[in-house]
Amino acid sequence: MRKFLNPKAFTLLEITIVTAILLVLLGTTISLIAPSNSKGRSRDARRMSDISNLDRALNEYKMDFGVYPGEENTLYTSNVVPSGSPSIYSPTSGWVPADLSDYFPKYPTDPVNDATYHYEYVHNSVSYEISARAEQLVQEPSNDGGNDPSSYELGNNLLLISP
Numbered sequence: 001m002r003k004f005l006n007p008k009a010f011t012l013l014e015i016t017i018v019t020a021i022l023l024v025l026l027g028t029t030i031s032l033i034a035p036s037n038s039k040g041r042s043r044d045a046r047r048m049s050d051i052s053n054l055d056r057a058l059n060e061y062k063m064d065f066g067v068y069p070g071e072e073n074t075l076y077t078s079n080v081v082p083s084g085s086p087s088i089y090s091p092t093s094g095w096v097p098a099d100l101s102d103y104f105p106k107y108p109t110d111p112v113n114d115a116t117y118h119y120e121y122v123h124n125s126v127s128y129e130i131s132a133r134a135e136q137l138v139q140e141p142s143n144d145g146g147n148d149p150s151s152y153e154l155g156n157n158l159l160l161i162s163p
């Protein structure tokens with residue numbers, strides 16, 4: 001019994017097997033974590049691109065019609081179909097009930113588009129804000145001049161949407 005508890009009882013083979021098992025577990029853990037990080041980063045890149053396209057469309061619409069699309073002081077979110085719109089994507093009336101078909105083929109929506117990750121847009125007579133919650137990116141959402149460090153914000157008044 002005493003001999004059994006002696007640490008010298010572990011053979012080189014046993015140590016090698018345990019080390020191999022630990023390395024396999026470590027590798028599995030890393031491979032499980034890394035892809036989701038990189039997918040999150042790629043979703044964040046698409047979010048920044050989407051709301052930049054939306055920003056351009058809103059400004060072109062404002063130049064063409066003199067007002068921002070949609071009802072003033074109404075918060076639109078990309079995961080909710082407003083009454084009167086056939087779908088969130090429809091370019092003639094999507095998640096913002098306004099015809100932006102001259103500016104893009106369909107309304108951009110968040111790659112996840114659920115209660116946490118979606119795009120938001122609000123405007124009044126003179127200003128507007130669009131925002132997208134980031135999954136992985138930290139620097140861009142913190143340094144965009146807005147009031148929400150976890151969202152990437154664009155517009156000419158980044159205080160319109162409360163974090």
Ligand SMILES: [Ca+2]
Pocket residue numbers: 140141142143144145146147148149150151152153
């Ligand atoms: Ca921000």
